[in-house]
Amino acid sequence: MTKENLIEQEKAAGGFEPLIVAYCCNWCSYAGADLAGTSRFEYPVNIRIVRIMCTGRVDPILVFEALRMGADGVLIAGCHPGDCHYQKGNFMMEKRFDYIKEAVKSVGIEPERVRLEWVSASEGGKWAALVREMTEEIRRLGPNPLRFARDAKKTEAALDAFKSQRLRWVVGRSQIKVEIEEEKYRQTVDSIMHVEIERHMITRALKDKGPLTAEELAQLTGLQPNRTVQHLIALRRDGLVTEAGEKSDQYLYQLV
Ligand code: FES
Numbered sequence: 001m002t003k004e005n006l007i008e009q010e011k012a013a014g015g016f017e018p019l020i021v022a023y024c025c026n027w028c029s030y031a032g033a034d035l036a037g038t039s040r041f042e043y044p045v046n047i048r049i050v051r052i053m054c055t056g057r058v059d060p061i062l063v064f065e066a067l068r069m070g071a072d073g074v075l076i077a078g079c080h081p082g083d084c085h086y087q088k089g090n091f092m093m094e095k096r097f098d099y100i101k102e103a104v105k106s107v108g109i110e111p112e113r114v115r116l117e118w119v120s121a122s123e124g125g126k127w128a129a130l131v132r133e134m135t136e137e138i139r140r141l142g143p144n145p146l147r148f149a150r151d152a153k154k155t156e157a158a159l160d161a162f163k164s165q166r167l168r169w170v171v172g173r174s175q176i177k178v179e180i181e182e183e184k185y186r187q188t189v190d191s192i193m194h195v196e197i198e199r200h201m202i203t204r205a206l207k208d209k210g211p212l213t214a215e216e217l218a219q220l221t222g223l224q225p226n227r228t229v230q231h232l233i234a235l236r237r238d239g240l241v242t243e244a245g246e247k248s249d250q251y252l253y254q255l256v
Pocket residue numbers: 025026027028053054055056078079083084085086087089090
């Protein structure tokens with residue numbers, strides 16, 4: 001189904017209503033949302049709140065799971081910088097969030113669909129305004145593009161990538177002081193993240209379709225043919241992929 005078809009279908013069903021998943025820290029934003037309710041501030045009902053103890057506990061996997069399961073947007077809300085009950089949780093989240101946004105963009109989702117905001121327990125009005133604003137923004141963007149086959153595959157690959165030890169290690173490492181300059185470290189993580197996502201797109205395709213040539217893999221994943229070959233060489237070197245005969249004078253590859 002194309003995006004246009006889906007929008008038409010949503011219109012016929014009474015208009016597109018975004019679904020937003022909000023991970024709210026127990027101590028500030030959850031209480032802020034509660035205050036908005038008890039103060040009778042009006043805000044859209046498009047939000048589903050998940051209470052967490054601290055934004056520092058939001059794993060990138062949770063963001064991708066929510067998007068994969070059909071959320072049109074994801075909000076992470078916590079205590080203002082300096083007010084975290086675990087001291088550094090929100091600072092850790094702030095760093096991790098840069099990578100989350102970058103990964104979201106790389107799988108074809110508009111980065112505006114994910115937000116990190118600070119809302120204290122006394123800011124019921126701010127919470128209501130934030131939900132109103134985010135709902136409008138997502139309504140403008142339309143339905144989550146992951147409802148289209150190829151993009152969904154990319155997100156699954158991103159999920160796999162964020163579960164991989166290599167990416168978890170470098171993203172986790174960014175939370176603590178590193179010996180190399182911050183910008184260089186960021187570039188390194190970005191490049192590892194893109195490589196991991198692309199390699200997982202290839203392994204997912206091989207898992208779903210069985211042995212494929214590099215050309216078929218490039219077509220299925222949307223990756224450049226030379227980039228696909230580079231990944232296949234690396235995956236073969238790491239013992240994850242092996243040759244499985246030939247087809248039309250090209251090597252076939254399969255998972256080990
Ligand atoms: S306790 Fe609220 S962000 Fe850490």
